[in-house]
Amino acid sequence: MTSVALTIAGSDSGGGAGIQADLKTFQELGVFGTSALTAVTAQNTLGVHGVYPLNASEVEKQICAVMDDFPVTAVKTGMLFSAEIIREVVRTLKYYQAPALIIDPVMIAKGGASLLQNEAVKALKEELLPLAAIITPNIPEAELLAGMKIETAMDIEKAAELLLEAGADAVVMKGGHLDNQEFAEDLFMSASGKKFKLRSERIHTKDTHGTGCTFSAAITASVAKGKRMEEAVRIAKDYIHVAIKEGLHLGKGHGPTNHWAYRSYKAEIKEVVLLD
Numbered sequence: 001m002t003s004v005a006l007t008i009a010g011s012d013s014g015g016g017a018g019i020q021a022d023l024k025t026f027q028e029l030g031v032f033g034t035s036a037l038t039a040v041t042a043q044n045t046l047g048v049h050g051v052y053p054l055n056a057s058e059v060e061k062q063i064c065a066v067m068d069d070f071p072v073t074a075v076k077t078g079m080l081f082s083a084e085i086i087r088e089v090v091r092t093l094k095y096y097q098a099p100a101l102i103i104d105p106v107m108i109a110k111g112g113a114s115l116l117q118n119e120a121v122k123a124l125k126e127e128l129l130p131l132a133a134i135i136t137p138n139i140p141e142a143e144l145l146a147g148m149k150i151e152t153a154m155d156i157e158k159a160a161e162l163l164l165e166a167g168a169d170a171v172v173m174k175g176g177h178l179d180n181q182e183f184a185e186d187l188f189m190s191a192s193g194k195k196f197k198l199r200s201e202r203i204h205t206k207d208t209h210g211t212g213c214t215f216s217a218a219i220t221a222s223v224a225k226g227k228r229m230e231e232a233v234r235i236a237k238d239y240i241h242v243a244i245k246e247g248l249h250l251g252k253g254h255g256p257t258n259h260w261a262y263r264s265y266k267a268e269i270k271e272v273v274l275l276d
């Protein structure tokens with residue numbers, strides 16, 4: 001049977017992040033992708049040049065159109081932009097008793113543009129986060145959600161615990177932003193007590209636009225196919241590692257990752273290791 005995933009996110013005209021990254025990743029991992037757009041961005045590898053949000057009711061209509069007709073087995077959220085959109089997404093997902101929810105709490109693009117209004121952080125934390133099968137913050141996002149500064153490995157763990165206490169079933173703290181020149185290390189923790197690190201060699205490149213979207217979309221695709229969360233996260237780390245490593249070097253700024261690299265290289269990925 002064909003697995004179907006839904007992404008609720010913003011459009012990146014440059015194709016490296018947002019809805020475009022999600023749908024490409026779903027496709028590469030053998031999952032039929034559907035989408036509900038929250039905002040259009042005029043964006044390229046040099047930055048975000050405009051943000052045009054949709055009305056909350058327009059977002060709701062899209063989610064209903066998909067959920068009423070497709071056997072969706074995993075839902076991902078990305079850029080949600082406002083508290084109104086977040087509340088409508090929460091209401092609609094509850095109505096459909098939506099399947100596993102993967103939350104990428106997108107807040108600020110790498111170039112510094114805001115993709116979530118400040119007052120929406122509270123709604124994300126208090127209303128959406130409790131529905132999460134997993135939440136995948138980067139360090140700055142985790143700092144805002146957990147309400148603490150993250151500087152050490154112990155801080156990362158403490159913040160992960162706070163997000164689990166806030167209601168997520170699991171969390172991956174993404175280490176892309178950490179100042180570690182050797183490794184890109186992420187921490188997985190679940191409410192059921194599982195804990196491990198995913199470590200890969202850090203690739204020294206400026207082409208990391210959309211890494212967060214792509215990583216969480218890869219988790220979503222595996223969950224949609226019925227894989228356990230730990231395995232989904234492991235596959236996603238392989239997927240993003242090779243997508244960064246085999247970068248396409250497009251554009252004049254921070255280029256996108258290579259969404260089709262996993263197809264050719266998955267059997268050869270040896271750099272990602274699991275640490276207890």
Ligand SMILES: Nc1ncnc2c1ncn2[C@@H]1O[C@H](COP(=O)(O)OP(=O)(O)O)[C@@H](O)[C@H]1O
Nearest residue numbers: 138174175176177184185202203211212215240
């Ligand atoms: N330079 C890099 N080399 C290898 N892996 C990376 C690199 N940058 C990010 N990653 C990995 O990509 C995934 C997304 O992380 P991150 O870039 O922190 O997310 P975001 O785009 O949300 O800021 C994580 O698994 C992270 O470890």
Ligand SMILES: Cc1ncc(COP(=O)(O)OP(=O)(O)O)c(N)n1
Nearest residue numbers: 010017018109110209210211212213
């Ligand atoms: C439309 C849209 N959604 C999300 C992002 C952020 O993507 P992310 O994967 O965090 O990558 P960077 O933008 O930080 O490189 C986005 N830019 N646009």
